[in-house]
Amino acid sequence: MGFALVVRFTARDESAARAFDDLAAAALEGIKAYEPGTLVYVNHRVPDEPRVRVFYELYADRAAFDLHEEQPHVKHFLAERGQYLESFEVTFLDEAAGKRPAQAGEAR
Incomplete structure (x- = not known):
């Protein structure tokens, strides 16, 4: 099963x-x-x-999420996003059932 999350961002204004x-x-x-696990x-x-x-x-x-969080492009995003935002909320999800992209080697 995968590891998922939803993040809701509210910007300060439309320009932001x-x-x-x-x-x-x-x-x-x-x-x-650079992130095959994403x-x-x-x-x-x-x-x-x-x-x-x-x-x-x-x-x-x-592990793929943890690797994602360590990437330079993600660290840059995390460091810079605050200047545009009024708020954000992170919700981590546990997969119950569904359809998702097949990974290399998996049958579709």
């Missing part, structure tokens, strides 16, 4: 939300290039809440 999106996009490039990492906009972003993150396991 756009800057936050740029920061997140830069981190995503590193995630795509299975899903998506930044969502919330309709009718222009300052809110919701990340959904799914990792192969806890």
Whole structure:
């Protein structure tokens, strides 16, 4: 089973939300290039809440999440995000059932 979390971010204003999106996009490039254990990492906009972003993150396991947290692109994101945010809330999830991306070597 994977290791997942949801993070809800509220930016200070719409301009800060756009800057936050740029920061997140830069981190995503590193995630795509260097983190095979990060299975899903998506930044969502919330309709009718222009300052809110919701990340959904799914990792192969806890070790993949721990490795993610140690990457330079993630450390940069974590260090810089505060200047754009009013608040954030992290919710860790236990997988009960569902469909998720197959990893290399797994049948779909």
